[in-house]
Ligand SMILES: Cc1cc2nc3c(=O)[nH]c(=O)nc-3n(C[C@H](O)[C@H](O)[C@H](O)COP(=O)(O)OP(=O)(O)OC[C@H]3O[C@@H](n4cnc5c(N)ncnc54)[C@H](O)[C@@H]3O)c2cc1C
């Protein structure tokens with residue numbers, strides 16, 4: 001796509017997501033945000049339309065989309081409601097370790113029944129004792145006969161209170177740090193899986209985030225993903241795949257803020273003219289436009305590399321980092337353009353700022369992204 | 384330049400349908416000194432024929448045949464085409480009713496005409512051409528078309544043209560012989576009327592053609608009945624300002640404005656609403672806006688097309704009553 | 713049963729609407745073409761009829777320029793239509809309702825479909841001529857403004873409700889018939905992602921414009937002169953009155969005769 005335009009094939013996917021965002025998500029977004037409602041009917045509809053298990057190949061019952069296609073869809077959903085989008089795409093994150101590290105038999109056993117009807121899965125990496133420093137996680141996996149026994153607690157787990165399947169990262173030996181970590185999948189009904197309460201959050205309030213405790217949970221060896229000790233690289237490869245769509249989600253938030261601000265700039269008058277005719281407002285709109293466009297193109301570039309099977313570590317970190325920062329700046333300026341109204345919950349823009357904030361934190365905080373970017377960069381300048 | 388016009392009229396019960404009467408007025412104007420023949424189809428046409436004869440036509444033709452009684456466009460169009468041939472008509476005019484449009488569709492093909500439907504303005508152009516203005520895209524825009532050639536077919540929107548006063552003298556009425564109608568065209572039978580198909584609940588605010596909204600001027604939830612009554616008569620959806628939804632007189636889903644629904648109906652009636660920018664943002668795209676407000680300085684009047692300065696408690700019931708009277712209820 | 717369902721791309725009305733530079737028509741630049749309004753309902757009803765009469769084939773047909781007509785047919789395939797035929801319009805040719813009826817009738821004449829189904833009017837020009845023009849050209853009975861359309865497979869006939877200005881009638885008509893649909897039995901469905909992906913790979917048959925050229929030749933047209941947007945407002949015209957009754961009468965009269973928003 002040298003001219004950066006979308007083919008009709010891609011547009012048809014974008015149209016589907018856009019229509020879903022405008023007709024299903026947006027009308028409920030403010031209410032779900034205000035009252036912290038987890039709108040399960042909307043998630044079921046997203047599943048019915050094929051908008052949920054985007055990354056799972058069609059042969060296992062998913063939508064089988066590439067990274068670029070996923071990004072187009074996630075941006076549109078993010079425009080509609082970032083919180084709902086986080087819950088809708090949580091399956092992609094939770095199932096990616098199975099796609100990357102699972103055997104053919106495991107994929108058939110887990111993914112097929114899971115994708116056949118509406119189910120939610122959760123990705124369990126973060127712990128109360130550490131998020132960014134995933135290598136130091138404390139959830140223990142003990143060998144026990146033919147299998148393992150898991151014990152420990154995960155926190156900030158998207159959809160945990162509603163999930164029927166967990167992918168869990170646990171260590172066989174904390175002394176080994178990264179090298180001690182293994183990955184497992186655990187069904188919700190396994191004895192000792194105890195999801196905690198829903199957290200009260202600043203944004204993404206239509207999503208559900210909670211703790212999940214593993215109290216001596218027996219896991220058969222067949223539910224281990226990859227070899228023992230391969231869990232950490234699997235987690236990192238998973239996040240490599242899902243980081244770019246988070247950039248797309250942030251782009252959607254930013255685009256939404258820009259659209260609101262531009263429209264308001266033509267409606268609101270001060271000093272005898274629409275505020276959009278004051279140059280100070282125009283400068284803001286110009287900056288916002290540039291940010292949104294750059295964010296989009298960076299996610300498109302990272303996604304294109306991923307689809308081509310090329311290394312995109314640097315590009316995906318750049319995209320996630322830039323787009324999430326853009327979402328913050330653009331939603332912040334949108335509130336400024338709305339003046340006092342922007343600060344009111346009646347208007348949609350303050351929610352965008354609260355939603356944008358998370359995109360700088362989760363799936364690898366922006367500080368961690370910058371560490372990655374710098375490391376990749378400096379490697380290229382090795383003396 | 385004078386034209387020969389054939390007016391295809393519809394009945395309403397034992398009367399001439401009002402839209403057909405309006406079309407008759409236009410027919411006379413378009414004829415520009417030429418002849419206007421009015422054609423009625425069906426059976427038992429004494430009442431409508433007598434009324435049509437006083438609508439400024441030169442003659443009334445009655446095409447009576449049992450096959451023309453059920454409203455089927457193809458048999459009608461077949462007969463209309465014959466009537467348009469003797470003497471040769473240059474223009475066929477119909478009212479833009481649902482059935483009028485069906486007949487026009489069939490005629491457009493059978494009579495091979497230059498055609499336009501739903502005209503709200505019609506003006507003669509050079510030669511014997513005609514320019515027609517019609518709303519398109521759900522009233523969001525207008526289109527002008529040039530109708531040209533020896534055969535022009537036109538339907539006119541009900542209400543768009545004034546109905547002529549009944550003439551003192553009646554034009555002659557003559558039977559029009561109907562040739563047998565080919566079997567495939569008269570296939571099908573009707574089990575008759577099932578009554579009014581309009582749904583019991585009002586239309587949805589987002590897609591309604593007409594919206595009637597009330598503001599704080601209504602004073603209480605109970606008085607909102609005035610808005611509901613008017614909306615029912617107009618087949619409109621009910622909207623409200625935020626002052627009203629905040630007060631709980633109407634559900635929040637009825638709020639029109641920047642933080643409510645954005646609506647673009649063909650007609651928006653704002654009653655007792657001051658016209659705050661937040662409200663205007665939700666309805667300014669409406670095609671026609673009417674404001675009713677007791678304060679002549681209310682900003683809503685700057686953004687409206689028609690205004691009535693006055694007490695809504697007197698004006699609104701009067702409009703509702705007038706609509707009921709017109710409906711004969 | 714075979715259903716030929718006719719679909720037409722119409723501009724998405726939420727989008728920007730503006731005239732071309734010469735003002736003669738709607739500027740196609742930046743327009744998103746969608747399967748809109750009544751056509752969407754027609755496809756829905758065709759699919760519902762197929763669900764109720766298994767074995768039915770739903771064939772989508774569109775006349776117009778590339779690429780938008782082909783895209784609209786793919787939208788139909790994504791919704792579940794079995795086949796699609798694109799009748800090519802000469803490039804630059806802006807199809808009108810009656811031209812479309814002529815071109816499509818030329819193609820439909822040798823297709824023995826029991827039902828030709830289309831929206832009662834298009835989402836943009838709204839001229840509403842097509843259903844009955846097609847019926848007349850095909851020599852089959854036709855009805856516009858139809859809802860509750862059902863098919864009695866045994867009796868080989870259709871039953872439906874047909875709206876008129878003053879009420880609705882129930883009708884029964886033997887096949888074949890041409891129907892302009894007012895409303896489907898349920899809200900039009902949304903195409904699902906796997907169907908969208910599949911529809912991109914399905915064949916769309918093409919009928920070259922030369923095939924229908926003869927049907928279009930030598931007919932009078934109604935060329936567009938001007939396309940305009942409503943004039944900006946310059947303050948309300950205030951109604952003068954002596955009594956509320958007079959205010960009411962004057963307002964209604966002006967809404968009818970001047971603004972033309974009331975029948
Ligand atoms: C709503 C929500 C949903 C989430 N969903 C999931 C989920 O589904 N699954 C899951 O596993 N996790 C999930 N998370 C967790 C998320 O990924 C972590 O919060 C994130 O990785 C940061 O970890 P932390 O909160 O422990 O912060 P910490 O790691 O304690 O970091 C605190 C601060 O220090 C900075 N920092 C840390 N290390 C360094 C360093 N080396 N150099 C510079 N700065 C550093 C961080 O950037 C941050 O600013 C979710 C979080 C939230 C809020």
Ligand SMILES: Cc1cc2nc3c(=O)[nH]c(=O)nc-3n(C[C@H](O)[C@H](O)[C@H](O)COP(=O)(O)OP(=O)(O)OC[C@H]3O[C@@H](n4cnc5c(N)ncnc54)[C@H](O)[C@@H]3O)c2cc1C
Nearest residue numbers: 598599600624625626640641642655656657662677678695
């Ligand atoms: C954050 C925020 C968001 C908002 N969002 C919206 C929104 O989405 N939609 C919205 O509508 N508003 C919104 N508003 C509110 C808006 O600013 C106005 O306050 C509101 O629209 C006023 O409603 P009103 O016109 O019904 O009441 P008022 O402004 O009180 O006007 C009442 C009008 O009724 C007239 N009146 C009184 N008695 C009679 C009578 N007997 N006959 C005729 N006329 C009479 C008066 O002359 C007056 O003009 C918002 C405000 C804020 C701060």
